[in-house]
Amino acid sequence: MTWAIVIGLALLVFGLIAFALRAPRASWEVIGAALLLGIAGYALQGRPGQPGSPREPAETIANKGDAGVAERQKLGSEADLGDKHLVIADALARHGQFADAAEVLGGAVELDPANAEAWLAMGNALVGHAEGTISPASIYAYGQAATxxxxxxxxxxxxxxxxxxxxxxxxxxSVWADLLARSPADAPWRGDLDKRLAELDRFMAGGQPAGEAPAR
Structure with a gap:
C-alpha cells in the first residue's frame, strides 16, 4: 500500500511538471530520473512500518531543565553561583540544551576534577539529555560529585x-532513605525529602493510580 502511494505521488508530480507546468519534452527524461532517484533513496532508507517516536514539546523540556537547575541550586551553596561554567551550563539546561550543557561542564571538571557542583550538574544534564533516563555516564558523574x-x-x-x-x-x-538517615535533624532539605519518600512509599504500595509518579 505504501509503495502504491509513493509511486502514485511520483507520477502525479511528473504529470504536474510535464503537462500542467508545460516543461519542455527534452527535460522529461531528467525529471523522471530525479523522481526515480528519490524513490530509490526511499527504498534504501525509508521505514514505513517503523512506529513513530513522538518527542516532548521544546517548552516542556525547557520547563524540566529550569526546574532541575532551581532544585540543584537550592541544595548547593551560594559560592557555586559565581562559577562561569555553571552559569553557562545552567542557562543551556534551562532551555533544554542538555548535551551542550554537559559539554560545558566537561570543561569545568577538566579544569577542576574536585568541582562537585559541576559534576552534579553534569549528571543532571546527562539525565536530561537521555529524557529522564539514568545512564552509566550520569551515575559516574553523580559518584564523582559525591566523592x-x-x-x-x-x-x-x-x-x-x-x-x-x-x-x-x-x-x-534506598539512596533517598540513606540520605535521610544521615541528614541532620535541622537540615533544610529534610522535610521535603521525608515527604517525597512517603509519597514514593505510597506509590510503590499501589496507593496511587498507575502512571502517577511521586511529586518531584
Missing part, C-alpha cells in the same frame, strides 16, 4: 531521583 562533596545532599538526592524516574524505584528509595 568531591561527601556531605552534600545534592548527589544522592539527584541520583535517587534519576533512578526513580528510570523505574528503578527500590534502588532510588
Amino acid at each position: 568531591a562533596a561527601p556531605d552534600s545532599p545534592g548527589p544522592p538526592f539527584f541520583l535517587g531521583m534519576a533512578l526513580i524516574q528510570s523505574g528503578r524505584l527500590a534502588e532510588g528509595r
